[in-house]
Amino acid sequence: MKLTGASSSSSAAAAEELDIYDEIEIEDMTYDSTLQIYHYPCPCGDRFEVAIADLRQGEDIAVCPSCSLMIRVIFEVEDLPAEEDGESKQEKEKV
Numbered sequence: 013m014k015l016t017g018a019s020s021s022s023s024a025a026a027a028e029e030l031d032i033y034d035e036i037e038i039e040d041m042t043y044d045s046t047l048q049i050y051h052y053p054c055p056c057g058d059r060f061e062v063a064i065a066d067l068r069q070g071e072d073i074a075v076c077p078s079c080s081l082m083i084r085v086i087f088e089v090e091d092l093p094a095e096e097d098g099e100s101k102q103e104k105e106k107v
């Protein structure tokens with residue numbers, strides 16, 4: 013875990029007009045404890061993915077890497093599984 017936050021994509025633009033395919037409760041998603049991601053089947057045959065680290069930072073959008081569809085994850089940060097090995101750094105809130 014390094015301190016680089018924006019590694020995946022340059023998400024500088026305001027994430028307001030996203031094309032959300034659906035809203036899914038996190039209970040309906042599958043948690044992969046190895047990859048530390050939640051995933052959910054996408055109609056294209058692939059799956060939506062979102063990292064639990066992103067969820068902890070307030071991100072609630074899961075993206076399918078194949079078709080770029082997005083879903084909004086309905087969750088409470090307190091309901092996320094406890095972080096096993098990452099107590100060292102405080103996450104900074106971006107509001």
Ligand SMILES: [Zn+2]
Binds near residue numbers: 054056057078081
């Ligand atoms: Zn897809």
